[in-house]
Amino acid sequence: MDSTILPEHSTGPTPGFAGRFPYRHLLGIEGLARPDIDLLLDRAEDFVEQNRQADKKVSALRGRTLINLFFENSTRTRTSFELAGKRLGGDVINMSVDTSSIKKGETLIDTAMTLNAMHPDALVVRHPESGAVQLLAEKVNCAVINAGDGSHEHPTQALLDALTIRRRLGTLEGLEVAICGDVAHSRVARSNIHLLSIMGARVRLIAPSTLLPAGIERLGVEVHHDMRRGLDGCDIVMMLRLQTERMKGSFVPSVREYFRYYGLNQEKLRAAKPDALIMHPGPMNRGVEIDSLVADDIDRSLIREQVEMGVAVRMAVLQILVEAQVEPWARNQ
Amino acid sequence: MSVPPARPTLYKNARLLDPASGLDTSGGLIVRDGRIAAIGPHVFVDAIQDDVEVIDCGGRCLAPGLVDMRVQVREPGDEHMETLASVQAAAVAGGVTTIATLPNTNPIIDDVSLLEFVERRALEVGLVNVHPYAAATKGLQGHEMTEMGLLAESGAVGFTDGERAIADALVMRRVLAYSVQFDRPIIQHPEDPTLAREGCANEGETATRLGLAGIPACAEVMMIERDLRLVALTGGRYHAAHVSTAAAIDAIRQAKARGLPVSCDTAPPYFALNEQAIVGYRTFARLSPPLRSEDDRRAVVAGLADGTIDVIASDHAPLDQDSKRVPFAQALPGAVGLETLLAISLELVHTEAMSLLDVIARLTNGPARILGLPYGTLAVGGEADLVMFDLNRAGRVDPSRFSSKSRNSPFDGRPIQGRIWRTVHAGRLVFDAEAEHTERSAREATAGA
Numbered sequence: 001m002d003s004t005i006l007p008e009h010s011t012g013p014t015p016g017f018a019g020r021f022p023y024r025h026l027l028g029i030e031g032l033a034r035p036d037i038d039l040l041l042d043r044a045e046d047f048v049e050q051n052r053q054a055d056k057k058v059s060a061l062r063g064r065t066l067i068n069l070f071f072e073n074s075t076r077t078r079t080s081f082e083l084a085g086k087r088l089g090g091d092v093i094n095m096s097v098d099t100s101s102i103k104k105g106e107t108l109i110d111t112a113m114t115l116n117a118m119h120p121d122a123l124v125v126r127h128p129e130s131g132a133v134q135l136l137a138e139k140v141n142c143a144v145i146n147a148g149d150g151s152h153e154h155p156t157q158a159l160l161d162a163l164t165i166r167r168r169l170g171t172l173e174g175l176e177v178a179i180c181g182d183v184a185h186s187r188v189a190r191s192n193i194h195l196l197s198i199m200g201a202r203v204r205l206i207a208p209s210t211l212l213p214a215g216i217e218r219l220g221v222e223v224h225h226d227m228r229r230g231l232d233g234c235d236i237v238m239m240l241r242l243q244t245e246r247m248k249g250s251f252v253p254s255v256r257e258y259f260r261y262y263g264l265n266q267e268k269l270r271a272a273k274p275d276a277l278i279m280h281p282g283p284m285n286r287g288v289e290i291d292s293l294v295a296d297d298i299d300r301s302l303i304r305e306q307v308e309m310g311v312a313v314r315m316a317v318l319q320i321l322v323e324a325q326v327e328p329w330a331r332n333q
Numbered sequence: 334m335s336v337p338p339a340r341p342t343l344y345k346n347a348r349l350l351d352p353a354s355g356l357d358t359s360g361g362l363i364v365r366d367g368r369i370a371a372i373g374p375h376v377f378v379d380a381i382q383d384d385v386e387v388i389d390c391g392g393r394c395l396a397p398g399l400v401d402m403r404v405q406v407r408e409p410g411d412e413h414m415e416t417l418a419s420v421q422a423a424a425v426a427g428g429v430t431t432i433a434t435l436p437n438t439n440p441i442i443d444d445v446s447l448l449e450f451v452e453r454r455a456l457e458v459g460l461v462n463v464h465p466y467a468a469a470t471k472g473l474q475g476h477e478m479t480e481m482g483l484l485a486e487s488g489a490v491g492f493t494d495g496e497r498a499i500a501d502a503l504v505m506r507r508v509l510a511y512s513v514q515f516d517r518p519i520i521q522h523p524e525d526p527t528l529a530r531e532g533c534a535n536e537g538e539t540a541t542r543l544g545l546a547g548i549p550a551c552a553e554v555m556m557i558e559r560d561l562r563l564v565a566l567t568g569g570r571y572h573a574a575h576v577s578t579a580a581a582i583d584a585i586r587q588a589k590a591r592g593l594p595v596s597c598d599t600a601p602p603y604f605a606l607n608e609q610a611i612v613g614y615r616t617f618a619r620l621s622p623p624l625r626s627e628d629d630r631r632a633v634v635a636g637l638a639d640g641t642i643d644v645i646a647s648d649h650a651p652l653d654q655d656s657k658r659v660p661f662a663q664a665l666p667g668a669v670g671l672e673t674l675l676a677i678s679l680e681l682v683h684t685e686a687m688s689l690l691d692v693i694a695r696l697t698n699g700p701a702r703i704l705g706l707p708y709g710t711l712a713v714g715g716e717a718d719l720v721m722f723d724l725n726r727a728g729r730v731d732p733s734r735f736s737s738k739s740r741n742s743p744f745d746g747r748p749i750q751g752r753i754w755r756t757v758h759a760g761r762l763v764f765d766a767e768a769e770h771t772e773r774s775a776r777e778a779t780a781g782a
Binding site for chain 2 (some may be wrong): 030085107108127129130131132134135149150151152153187191213214215216218325
């Protein structure tokens with residue numbers, strides 16, 4: 001069945017429709033081709049300018065319904081998608097589903113079927129389980145955008161990171177990017193590893209062994225346990241969020257030990273290139289993975305810009321996927 | 334029990350396969366009073382009498398009915414997934430005439446009265462021999478031994494905690510030691526439960542790409558190596574279920590060379606699939622142990638070929654949609670396997686990894702020997718449990734046609750070569766593919782009209 005074809009096996013844009021996004025859904029970065037990513041970023045670029053004007057609204061998605069379906073709390077990502085949908089002129093509905101309150105059995109698929117019957121044009125879904133968004137996408141007729149599934153992927157985060165870098169440095173090609181922190185549980189890390197590799201950047205991971213998933217080096221990355229060595233000569237430092245419950249002895253012994261070895265401060269940052277830029281997907285744990293002096297350094301920190309790019313990227317993704325629903329070339333990702 | 338037919342039956346023009354005697358020849362076989370009366374290349378010449386029913390096998394293979402030593406039934410408790418009746422229908426459709434059933438039902442089979450319930454319900458159907466295992470520990474909790482002596486007397490063919498490892502070393506030591514006087518095997522689910530606790534897929538690149546928590550391959554060999562020490566200490570008979578890793582197979586190979594009383598089985602997914610089968614979050618390929626790397630899969634094939642792995646068992650685990658149509662990590666592990674057991678095993682023959690007789694051995698006298706059951710051979714005087722199959726007939730796995738109440742097969746749609754023609758239990762025809770086909774066509778015609 002088409003719907004079970006995986007990103008891994010996809011072959012890039014369908015021949016004959018160059019310049020079009022070839023998929024019905026955005027479930028992950030893995031499997032996308034460089035032109036697909038360029039297309040999304042180019043479109044997002046247009047929205048950046050528009051979002052800075054007084055009148056931010058267009059009518060591209062007028063009459064279209066977008067549903068934000070969040071099985072996991074996230075104010076930032078949900079707000080970003082909501083704003084994106086509204087600025088495109090669509091009707092946006094937010095649904096937060098507390099997974100702990102759902103009985104096992106009255107599941108994801110039931111929810112998907114119910115929502116599908118309401119004829120939405122796009123579903124933006126976040127779920128604590130890897131693969132849950134794909135499962136849902138197989139059951140509905142509209143475009144599905146993965147807003148983060150378990151430890152699997154968070155494609156719009158990687159796209160907004162790419163847009164942020166591209167606007168600052170012009171290109172991703174040839175950049176040395178260090179991703180530092182809890183890679184094992186991070187969907188942001190996975191999406192960024194795929195995207196940066198596709199776009200010609202080189203990725204190093206910096207983390208203690210307990211926070212690195214097995215076989216990660218097979219994704220074409222360099223692995224470091226020593227932060228200074230890992231940061232040596234890099235252009236970009238991407239910090240990952242470390243959830244506090246993982247720092248009480250299960251994966252690392254304590255917050256203070258973690259900060260000592262893997263917290264980003266000015267001293268460790270000296271190993272990177274002098275003008276190296278700092279990114280963080282937010283929300284930050286100041287004093288855990290990042291020192292405030294570094295996070296707030298306006299010359300080097302891209303953290304606020306990332307938030308701004310988030311809205312533009314999500315507008316681009318929503319518009320392109322909703323447009324593609326009526327096009328014959330759109331395939332399941 | 335089944336009533337044997339009045340007339341003797343001659344199965345002629347068959348390729349006779351009897352691994353116990355090494356027989357692989359063209360010939361015939363006579364069944365009288367539910368037992369094998371004669372077998373050999375010349376049976377067709379001298380045995381014809383007027384009152385004999387003659388069945389022309391048309392050159393098909395005729396082997397002992399398969400013995401499946403690892404089958405989960407959901408009765409009592411979850412009869413909507415599988416009953417003791419439906420599991421027997423699935424068995425005969427797969428050429429299986431003897432099944433050993435796991436105790437992990439609800440309630441758990443850890444008591445003589447419950448064991449007798451299973452035996453009695455199974456006999457009411459009577460399509461195949463059903464031999465239950467009993468729990469090794471009460472409630473499968475891994476703490477207190479069950480009444481192994483009384484359970485053995487009541488027919489328990491072995492002791493196991495089913496899909497759970499007997500993890501506590503002291504408990505395992507005592508279970509092995511105590512079982513010696515009853516001469517029943519202890520069947521272990523070899524997986525260190527603490528290492529496997531958070532995982533749902535084989536640890537490595539595939540699980541990492543999918544964002545799934547991994548179970549390292551060494552969780553299997555660690556438990557087996559510990560158990561082998563306890564076997565050496567106690568002399569208990571030990572059987573490792575569904576081995577799936579190269580390291581575990583090596584450990585068992587060496588233990589056998591040292592003369593320890595150990596055996597093991599594997600299931601078709603572990604030699605026919607690898608971890609790639611879960612890509613796309615296919616929950617039907619979520620198994621316990623998880624599907625492993627390609628190197629491990631090859632090691633399983635090599636272990637089967639050199640005899641380190643004694644048995645191919647289906648590891649039949651019927652599960653309903655609610656257990657599988659959920660995100661991967663939430664899905665229950667397991668797959669139905671009775672009806673694909675022979676066809677998938679025959680891939681080992683078609684790929685020339687093993688001889689046909691060796692594959693049949695792993696499915697018949699291999700498990701029968703471990704369980705101490707008088708089945709799995711074509712010896713004269715034995716019960717006439719037979720499977721007849723086309724070795725080369727091509728087809729496709731179609732779970733919608735399964736007799737099992739559950740459809741959770743990782744082999745859905747897989748092209749196969751080899752098809753069951755007939756299954757005979759105690760001389761009685763219990764499955765006939767042609768009759769099934771005719772019936773189904775009639776049903777479909779009625780439905781279509």
